[in-house]
Amino acid sequence: MNDSVFLSELSWPEFATRIKAGQPVMLPLGATEQHGHHMAMNVDVVLPTAICERVAQRIGALVAPTLPFGNRSQPRTGGGRSFSGTLNLTAATHAAVVRDIVCELYRHGARRIVLVNGHYENIWSSVEGIELALDTLGRDPNDTLAILRIDHWDMVRPETIARVFPDGYPGIELEHASVIETSMMMALRPDLVDLSAAANDGPARFKPYDRYPAPPQGLPPSGVLSLTEGSTAEKGQWLLDDVVRGIEQAIREEFGLE
Template structure:
């Protein structure tokens, strides 16, 4: 009997036991996207997967394999598609992938789902995927499925943000590859953080609208949209504690665990 919370590491009888116990199944949805010269392309995969695993350990859940590609990177929240290595899906493709995974898990007995988003641009394609999956489930006679969708960064406590940003929080869009993500990566995968290459420039300056095609020079050349200096594993621990405790509490409340 495996003690792993990862779906790919358990057997089918163990999977079936979990579904009969109505265990929550987590589906992290990430991205393969540039995160500056100091963080790996898989940052948006590592972070939601870590949060899902830690919460699953606390509530007896299972973490399905993370979807590693997300919706197209946007200049004002992710730097954009022009950076080498950023490999994305069309919105409709991501929607259908989310739908198919949730629907297939439901056909195998899963009834409680937690979709954990790790990439700002994924939000609406995920919502559409959930909506379509529920329609598919109802068509197949599955009427008791429950799905929670969340962005892990929404669980940062105000007092933690005050500690991290005494001069004011720039917002999650500008935090791409900046203090929050760098601190979390220093906590969970320090081997993948090239600290000496951390950019030292300040916040990017954007208009309140988008223009197509994107003007050259709109995004900082580093791909980092806000201050990344000052990141540390200690700050990552503050953040991870908020994320894990907040998500755990929400799931316990919604699923009566």
């Protein structure tokens, strides 16, 4: 018996059996994007994938393959187009991909679907993808379809944020490649983190508006929008514990799982 939570590691009959049994399906939404000098570009893939794996093991769910490309990075939240290696999808493309995956999962019998987002700019394109899927599938109140969309950082408790940032929280928009992501990566994949390479040239100081096509002034050359100083694996575990617990609780509540 294959007890993997990863959909792609199952045979099709095993997948069909587990979907028929009503197992929820989790879809991690990531990105391939610069994360400073000190981390790999797959941070937004590693984090939601690991979170989904842990939650799936607790509740008996499946994890679909992570979408490794995200809605295009913006200077004030991810550094934008200024850095080598960031691979962007347009919002329309990202929304269409999300729509298609949701519709395909539904076609195979999935009726409880959870999107777990790890890339800030995916927020509205993933919302649009869900709306497009519902436009396609219909919005019959008698249908058992239920979709959750969760940005993993929203599951961190205020008291944990206060522990991680005793001198004040800069806000999630400036936490790109900074303490939260760096600490979580140190807890999950320390082999992909090299704090000695961190430039510590932040924080970013943006104007309260956007200018195109040039990125706004105030973007640190390293691409880290806040600071990496203070990042630890211990803090990363605090954050991960909150996120996994929060997502598990939301799924159990919304889907009526014991």
